[in-house]
Amino acid sequence: MTQFKLNAEELEQAFQNRIDDEQKIEPKDWMPEAYRKNLIRQMSQHAHSEVIGMQPEGNWISRAPTLRRKMILLAKVQDEGGHGLYLYSATETLGITREELVEALQNGTAKYASIFNYPSLTWADIGTIGWLVDGAAIVNQISLQRTSYGPYARAMVRICKEESFHQRQGFESLVVLANGSAEQKAMAQDALNRWWWPSLMMFGPHDAESAHSAQSMKWKIKRKSNDELRQAFVDQTIPQIEFLGLKVPDDDLKWNEERGHYDFGAIDWDEFLRVVSGKGMCNKQRVEHHKKVHDDGAWVREAMRAYKVKTLDRNRMKEAS
């Protein structure tokens, strides 16, 4: 068989052909450096979001109002940590270590979902995060089950199942509040008021303004545009809000018969940029917490390494004697 040496341009063309052909790209396959970088950015951002999201939700584990709710919440936050681990491993297949990824999170070069820079203030926030934030994540992640990078696509399939479970549990917890006392209803409405717009912002800037979108679509890292996904989320969520008997905090929201979609009001992109750029209520707190926990745990990780070395040495001695 003749050996071909493809030049860079031909390699890229062959790569694009595989993408166009809906073939999955696997870790050992050749890929353009920009594709790899783009994926590392997106996947690690996803992993960091799972981990940072443990903070606002974890904030209520000790105060959950019943044993059942406590177990559900603890298991949910644990799941999110598991998603983080799984996504870090998937990202590591691109030739980067978890240590490097965590370092990028801590020094601010890597981002995480900006919604976690808002505080979780009442118990209703916990149900609302499960319902809206996991709900928005699912809309995005269902489309990512068909993303071109194999390990990421497979991670999404597995993670989506659990996210749906979280979303249902969050909604169910809000149903109880919405049908509860006047105080509980007010708590639920207040949480919706605070989390609604940040949830819509989770899908990122409008397509025209999205920095990474065009190339990501071409490489099929992204499969649907930010605006398409946002619309799908609004369309699926409005009936749920109606079911709860709560009010959407958007006076411009109305069903558009012609489009077959809900029209909704203008998103406050200044607010979005303010929080993305680090000026939200909890940006500092989230990263500082992550650093503190990491630093406080350094001695444990060192002890693990030291013990492992000692054990290996001992086993070697045993074998030698």
Add this chain to the structure above:
Amino acid sequence: MSNTESTTRENTLEYSIGLGDDSLMLGQRLAEWCRNAPLLEEDLAISNVALDFIGRANMFYEYAVELAKVTGGVFKNQSVDDIAYLRDSREYLNLLIFEMPIGDFAYTMTRQLIVDLFNVDYFTALSASSDSRLAAIAAKTLKESKYHLRRSHEWALRLGDGTEESHTRMQNAVNELWGYTPELFEMSETELALLPAGISVDRAALFDTWEARVSGILNEATLDHPPGDWQVTGGRAGVHTEYHGHLLSEMQFLQRAYPGLAW
């Protein structure tokens, strides 16, 4: 219903609540590690253990709720959550070791080693209880505790025989916690009353095995056996540490701020 029968039922109710309180306090404490552990893998693993303990509390309280339907008294018509959330510190019957703060990771894992070792033997014995309901809960619990012990044993070795710092932290933890261990082997009046019928477990009888096993592990982990010159008890009589009330005020916040609601 004979007099002894109803006394036994009342004692079993109190016994269940005590075991439930032990589990709930430790579950509540362990859950504090979730998002605060030294590595993400441990956030998950400790949360698992915490879930086991909270689930266990739930089972013991469920049994208490059923018993209270017959016995009447203060717990009559109460739900699991009423029992878990609506008592003051003096009414909780947990042993002190379960309510102590999480401390550092060495302290948490040392407490786990102490109680996991104890629990494996305790629930082995309770799974043979003449009360079939307690026996069933114990059987489920025993499987979990065996797994917990594998973990805490492993961590004791890693940290005790890891670095100088981890060794020092472990030794401090062992020394600090030791004074709370005798209470694990102290029989309350309720437990004594249930013993002849084979319902409760003879804690005192578990001491020698526990002491031998824990000493063995400490030794293996290059840790010294503490002198044991200080010890306290009081939990089963509702006399708790000052930490207890703060744990409760956090845990009970919503139930207290919005009484009588469904969540």
